[in-house]
Amino acid sequence: MARFGSRWPAWRAALDRFALHIPLLGRLLSKAALARWAGTFAALFAAGIPLRQTLEAAGGAAGHTVYAEAVVSLQADVTAGQTVSVALARARVFPPMLVQMAAVGEESGSLDGMMAKVADYYEQELAETVARLSNLIEPVLMVVLGLLIGGVVIAMYLPVFRMGSVL
Secondary structure, eight states: OHHHHHHOHHHHHHHHHHHHTSHHHHHHHHHHHHHHHHHHHHHHHHTTOOHHHHHHHHHHHTOOHHHHHHHHHHHHHHHTTOOHHHHHHHHSOSOHHHHHHHHHHHHHTOHHHHHHHHHHHHHHHHHHHHHHHHHHHHHHHHHHHHHHHHHHHHHHHHHHHHHHHHO
16 A cells, blocks of 8 residues: 555545544554654754755655645744744644644744744643543453464364264
8 A cells, every 4th residue: 555655646645634644643643743843843943044955854754745846835924924823824734733832932032942842742642542541452362362262272172072972
């Protein structure tokens, strides 16, 4: 599936859009992409890289075509004179918290610091979600394995019991 997606970018984009709508997986993918995007943005902008180049590099670092496409429109808006927070809000892909943090960062003059906080927040949210998910999956996996092993045991012993009743 991944090879198929790498050959046809339109297929990859459609698959990424679909994945965002899957209940649990979508939130995980979104949090991971936002954490990567905000972290890359913060690091590059703090290093003195111009805003346009920072947006371009951060869009690729997100690792998700939905966010990469949104960053293309974000670049166009920022180049046209919009502030980053207004451009983020217009993209309609980024959550309101990220947009508000960007607005506060622009007003205070520490956009890189605010984006670093956003990245930390989403990394922490991602870690907590994965931990909760693993705690939920463990008992379900035990029940499934128990049912599988029980089914195998019954399948093995049922013929033996039937032969015993014939004799």
